[in-house]
Amino acid sequence: MPVNLDKPLNWKADIAQSVDMYNDWFMKFAPKxxxxxxxxxxxxxxxxxxxxxxxxxxxxxxxxxxxxxxxxxxxxxxxxxxxxxxxxxxxxxxxxxxxxxxxxxxxxxxxxxxxxxxxxxxxxxxxxxxxxxxxxxxxxxxxxxxxxxxxxxxxxxxxxxxxxxNPIIRNAQEKRQLAAIKAWLEAKQYRQVPVGTRFDAMPAGTFSFRMNVPVKLEGGVQTINIPVDAVIKPLGSDPQELPIFIEAKSAGDFTNTNKRRKEEAVKMAQLRSNYGGQVRFNLFLCGYFDSGYLGYEAAEGIDWVWEHRIDDLAEFGI
Known part of the structure; x- marks a missing residue:
């Protein structure tokens, strides 16, 4: 069931809140x-x-x-x-x-x-x-x-x-976003799996960060690893059920997000071509993501959770 991609009437208000949240973080922590x-x-x-x-x-x-x-x-x-x-x-x-x-x-x-x-x-x-x-x-x-x-x-x-x-600030923001996801998950009794655990071997109620997911490129000859920021196996899920893939995204201006918006669509297409249409690939957003960016991702079937409303993660069944 869609969480945010099918609610364009809410986008404008969410964009404004997300920009405010990013700017507040930037002023407090980016200089440090x-x-x-x-x-x-x-x-x-x-x-x-x-x-x-x-x-x-x-x-x-x-x-x-x-x-x-x-x-x-x-x-x-x-x-x-x-x-x-x-x-x-x-x-x-x-x-x-x-x-x-x-x-x-x-x-x-x-x-x-x-x-x-x-x-x-x-x-x-x-x-x-x-x-x-x-x-x-x-x-x-x-x-x-x-x-x-x-x-x-x-x-x-x-x-x-x-x-x-920009990379310094982006890396600091990504660490903060993943820390927010970790705190939210652990409050729900999730536990982090050891480094090296395969995404398809994760027990229910576990999560991992910066996990590599192998995919075969078109033609099936070359295999590459796709890095995914957060991989979550929901509580109560079946052993054969794929975990949920989440990409943490932050941006300090609107221009760069629209330049990079195809990246997520390509990543999801590669995952689905290898593991089927049941792949769930979503975004965790904070910052400058305008309606053009959101509309593009929604058209590609990619849903998202705003960091200022992190509890929406529960709507993915997490």
Whole structure:
């Protein structure tokens, strides 16, 4: 039985309440989440400064030993350099830069000579563009003081966190949403299953978070894992009955939700093509989800529960 997808007359009021709830959370907790991430990032930047002798020794041997420092080095220049801009400026292998950025490692198949030549070029670009207003000791005889190093690390960390501010906030919000679901379920006497439990082996009255559900892609040759935020096996359900899949979604603006609205439809289609039409896939929403987004999901047969009305979960039979 539908919970919210068939009640468009309620959508406008729910959207307003959801936006208010998200904004209230953001004002209270987002700055704390950002600051905590910035503190940890500052420690990473300080380690980078130590490894590069405070930006005075960015040589191939250093980058070979510490490939993870590249993103910090990019944010240490004036102006900060994007990945593609660094590739263009230095003329180095795109695969080298992108591997260092994404995996924090060096590409295993690149020859030592070619790698050293490219790392030398990267170091030259970074040293030439290093921001003198941040690294005030560059060009002077006196070494950097601890205060100057910490101040510089904080500034670079702020740049790094600013570049990924949305994921930081989104991750913090997702943790909070899952904590809300967990508290609600445990109040109903549900228990969390151990990590590694298969979704189709969950006993009644259990739940799990961030569970991988295997599906075969079209053609049946390749199998992939679909991550699902919350998987719940209702109390009293039959052993052969599939659990309920719930995706926790939050958004701080209306634009991005409409760009991403097809993601849930694709995920549900993959689950149903593998496990049949009895698959129950729903959303747990908080934030900026407008009528366009809700209408699209409703047309795809996807229902939802608003976080400000979390007790609606019971209407899914949970």
């Amino acid at each position: 989440a950002f600051r905590e991430t910035r503190i940890e990032t500052t420690k990473t930047v300080e380690a980078t400064l130590h490894a590069t002798e405070n930006m005075t020794n960015i040589k191939p041997v250093i980058l070979r030993k510490h490939p993870e420092v590249l993103s910090t080095l990019r944010m240490s220049t004036c102006p900060p350099i994007a990945v593609d801009r660094l590739i263009g400026l230095s003329g180095v292998s795109p695969s080298l830069v992108k591997t260092m950025e994404l995996t924090r490692k060096l590409p295993p198949r690149m020859s030592a000579a070619a790698m050293d030549a490219d790392l030398e070029k990267i170091g030259t670009i970074v040293e030439k563009l290093a921001d003198p207003d941040i690294f005030v000791w560059l060009g002077r005889e006196a070494p950097a003081t601890e205060t100057e190093i910490h101040r510089a690390a904080t500034i670079v960390a702020d740049r790094l966190c600013g570049a990924v501010a």
